[in-house]
Amino acid sequence: MNKLVNLTIDGRKLQGEEGQTVLEVARDNGIDIPTLCYHEEIEPYGACRLCLVEVTKNNRSRLVTSCLYPIEEGLVVKTATERVISNRKMLMELLLARCQGVKVIEDMARKLGVDKPSFKPEYWEKNECILCGLCTRACAEVVGTSAISLVNRGVNREVAAPFLETAEDCIGCGSCVYICPTKCIKMEENGDTRTIVNWKATFKMQKCQKCGKNFAPVKQLEYFRKKLNLPEGFFDVCPDCR
Numbered sequence: 628m629n630k631l632v633n634l635t636i637d638g639r640k641l642q643g644e645e646g647q648t649v650l651e652v653a654r655d656n657g658i659d660i661p662t663l664c665y666h667e668e669i670e671p672y673g674a675c676r677l678c679l680v681e682v683t684k685n686n687r688s689r690l691v692t693s694c695l696y697p698i699e700e701g702l703v704v705k706t707a708t709e710r711v712i713s714n715r716k717m718l719m720e721l722l723l724a725r726c727q728g729v730k731v732i733e734d735m736a737r738k739l740g741v742d743k744p745s746f747k748p749e750y751w752e753k754n755e756c757i758l759c760g761l762c763t764r765a766c767a768e769v770v771g772t773s774a775i776s777l778v779n780r781g782v783n784r785e786v787a788a789p790f791l792e793t794a795e796d797c798i799g800c801g802s803c804v805y806i807c808p809t810k811c812i813k814m815e816e817n818g819d820t821r822t823i824v825n826w827k828a829t830f831k832m833q834k835c836q837k838c839g840k841n842f843a844p845v846k847q848l849e850y851f852r853k854k855l856n857l858p859e860g861f862f863d864v865c866p867d868c869r
C-alpha cells in the first residue's frame with residue numbers, strides 16, 4: 628500500500644493513497660463530481676473540464692481538474708463553491724449548444740441546473756461528439772490498436788482514422804462504441820458482417836461452429852488469438868458454447 632495522504636474535501640477529513648487523484652478520493656468517499664471524459668480503466672486526459680474543483684494551498688485558491696490533480700498532504704478541496712458551479716454551468720452551456728438532443732448531455736445539464744444554453748457560439752456546428760477522447764484512449768490503451776485519433780485543431784478537431792480514410796488498424800471490437808458517452812459512434816450488424824460506421828470499416832463475423840451464432844469479427848479474434856498466444860482454431864466456438 629502506498630503512503631497515506633491527509634486532505635479535506637467539502638469539510639470532511641479524508642485519507643487517500645499517494646498517487647491518487649482528487650477525483651478518485653472523492654469518489655471512494657461517495658462525493659459526487661460530474662465527469663464526461665473520465666473512465667477508471669483509462670488514463671485521465673482532462674478534456675471536458677466538468678470535474679473542476681477549487682483547491683487551496685498556502686492560502687491560495689485555484690480551479691483544477693480533479694481527474695488529473697494528485698492529492699497532497701493538507702490539501703483543502705471544495706467541489707461546489709460559487710466559482711466552481713458557475714464555471715461548470717458555463718462549460719455545460721457550451722456542451723449543450725454543441726450537442727442538442729444528446730440525452731447524456733441534456734440529463735447532466737439539467738442536474739447542474741442548466742435548461743438551455745443562453746448563447747450559441749456562431750462557429751460551432753451541431754455535433755454529438757464532445758471530443759472527450761475516451762474512444763481513442765480505449766482503442767490505444769485497452770485494445771492496443773490505436774486505430775483512431777483526435778485530429779486537426781480548433782473547430783475542425785474530430786476523431787478519425789489516419790488520413791480520414793478507412794481505419795485500417797481497426798479490428799471491429801466495438802470498445803469505442805460502448806465507451807462513447809454520447810453514443811455517437813455507430814455500429815451495424817447485418818448477417819455475417821459488422822460495420823463500424825464512423826470509421827468506414829466492415830468486418831466478416833466468426834460463426835460459432837456449435838450454435839451457428841455470428842459472435843465476433845474474425846479480425847478481432849485473430850488479433851487476440853495472436854496477442855494471447857492461443858492455438859489456431861481457439862475461437863471456432865463462441866464463449867457460450869465453450
Ligand code: SF4
Nearest residue numbers: 766797798800801803
Ligand atoms: S472498434 Fe476499432 S476503433 Fe473502435 S476500439 Fe475497436 S479497434 Fe479501436
Ligand code: SF4
Nearest residue numbers: 756757759760762807
Ligand atoms: S466519439 Fe464519443 S468517445 Fe470519441 S471523442 Fe467523441 S464523444 Fe468522446
Ligand code: FES
Nearest residue numbers: 673675676678694
Ligand atoms: S473528467 Fe476531468 S476533465 Fe473530464
